[in-house]
Amino acid sequence: MLADVTTDLVLAVDVGGGTTKGEITDADGNVLCADTVETPYGEAAFEAIETLGLRLLDELTPDLRDRVARAAVILPGLVDPDRAIALFAANLGWRNVKVGSRFTDRWGLPVLIDHDVTVAGWAEWRYGAGRGHDDVCVLIIGTGISGTLSVGGRLVRASAGQSGVAQAGEYGHIPVRYRDGLPCPCGNVGCVETVASGPAIARAYAARTGREISGADVVFAALDTDPEAHAVVDDAVDALAAGLLGVVHASCPELIVLGGGLARAGTVLTSALQARLTTLLRVAPVPRIALGEFGIRAGLIGAAQLARTGSLR
Incomplete structure (x- = not known):
C-alpha cells in the first residue's frame, strides 16, 4: 500500500x-x-x-x-x-x-x-452518495451495466483464478429473461443489459413505435405523454429489479446508488426501482435507492x- x-x-x-x-x-x-x-x-x-x-x-x-x-x-x-x-x-x-x-x-x-x-463505484460509496454506509451497491447504468458492492465496510473484489482475473460487479450480465430474452454479446440470453441499458431502452422504444431515437433520454422525457415510453421504462425497471434480487438477498445492502449516464433520468428511475423492489422483497430488507452525487x-x-x-x- x-x-x-x-x-x-x-x-x-x-x-x-x-x-x-x-x-x-x-x-x-x-x-x-x-x-x-x-x-x-x-x-x-x-x-x-x-x-x-x-x-x-x-x-x-x-x-x-x-x-x-x-x-x-x-x-x-x-x-x-x-x-x-x-x-x-x-x-x-x-x-x-x-x-x-x-x-x-x-x-x-x-x-x-x-x-x-x-x-x-468506490468513489460514490466512499465519498459520494454512499458515504457513511458500510453496505452499499453502486450500479453504473449507461451503454452497459456494472458496478460495485461493499459489504461490512469493505469493497468486494474478485481475485485471480486459474482462468485469469475476474471482474466483480458485472450486474448487467445476470440473465433475467431466460425464455424470451434477446441475445447478449456475452453469449447468454436475456441479460439485464439487453433490457435496461441505455441502448436497449432506445432499441425497445424504436421496436414498439417504429420511430428511431437518439437515446434513452428521449424515452424518459416522454414518460408523461407517451404510453409506449412508459411501457419500455417499466420493462427496464423490472429487469433491473430482477437482477438485483439475488444481490440484495445475498448481501443485504442498506443502500443502492444509481450512477452513469442513465441516472440523469433522476427520481423517475429511483422511485420506480424503489417501488418495484418493495413489491418483490419479502425476506431481505428493502434497500433505499439513491442517485449518485458525482454523475459522469x-x-x-x-x-x-x-x-x-x-x-x-
Missing part, C-alpha cells in the same frame, strides 16, 4: 470507449487543468493517454509540476491492476496489453492502474482519490 499524498497534486485519467478525460487536481478537489480527447481504437489508445497526461503536466508552472505526486489511470473492460495489464476491452480492440511502467516512465511519477467502473464525473473523481490515497480502501 502506498502512502497518502493528501497535500499534493494528482493526475487522474478516465479512459472511455468514446473519449478519454484527464485532469490535475489539488487536495480540495479544485481542477487546475483538464482536457478531453477521443479514444483511438486499439493500442493507439495508450499513446493517446500518454500524450494527454504530458500535455496536462506541461500546462503547469514548474513549481506546481513538481507537486504532482502520483497519477491514476482507469481503464474499461477487464483489468489486472496488480500486474498493470489491460486484459480485454471489446469495444476498443485491445487484449493483454502490458501497460507496465509506460506511464510512469513517460510522466516521471508513480502511476496506479485500475478498472473504471470499480473506481467510479465519478470516474475522474475516483481516479484522483485513488492516486491520492494509494489504494481502494
Whole structure:
C-alpha cells in the first residue's frame, strides 16, 4: 500500500470507449487543468493517454509540476491492476496489453492502474452518495451495466483464478429473461443489459413505435405523454429489479446508488426501482435507492482519490 499524498497534486485519467478525460487536481478537489480527447481504437489508445497526461503536466508552472505526486489511470473492460495489464476491452480492440511502467516512465511519477467502473463505484460509496454506509451497491447504468458492492465496510473484489482475473460487479450480465430474452454479446440470453441499458431502452422504444431515437433520454422525457415510453421504462425497471434480487438477498445492502449516464433520468428511475423492489422483497430488507452525487464525473473523481490515497480502501 502506498502512502497518502493528501497535500499534493494528482493526475487522474478516465479512459472511455468514446473519449478519454484527464485532469490535475489539488487536495480540495479544485481542477487546475483538464482536457478531453477521443479514444483511438486499439493500442493507439495508450499513446493517446500518454500524450494527454504530458500535455496536462506541461500546462503547469514548474513549481506546481513538481507537486504532482502520483497519477491514476482507469481503464474499461477487464483489468489486472496488480500486474498493470489491460486484459480485454471489446469495444476498443485491445487484449493483454502490458501497460507496465509506460506511464510512469513517460510522466516521471508513480502511476496506479485500475478498472473504471470499480473506481467510479468506490468513489460514490466512499465519498459520494454512499458515504457513511458500510453496505452499499453502486450500479453504473449507461451503454452497459456494472458496478460495485461493499459489504461490512469493505469493497468486494474478485481475485485471480486459474482462468485469469475476474471482474466483480458485472450486474448487467445476470440473465433475467431466460425464455424470451434477446441475445447478449456475452453469449447468454436475456441479460439485464439487453433490457435496461441505455441502448436497449432506445432499441425497445424504436421496436414498439417504429420511430428511431437518439437515446434513452428521449424515452424518459416522454414518460408523461407517451404510453409506449412508459411501457419500455417499466420493462427496464423490472429487469433491473430482477437482477438485483439475488444481490440484495445475498448481501443485504442498506443502500443502492444509481450512477452513469442513465441516472440523469433522476427520481423517475429511483422511485420506480424503489417501488418495484418493495413489491418483490419479502425476506431481505428493502434497500433505499439513491442517485449518485458525482454523475459522469465519478470516474475522474475516483481516479484522483485513488492516486491520492494509494489504494481502494
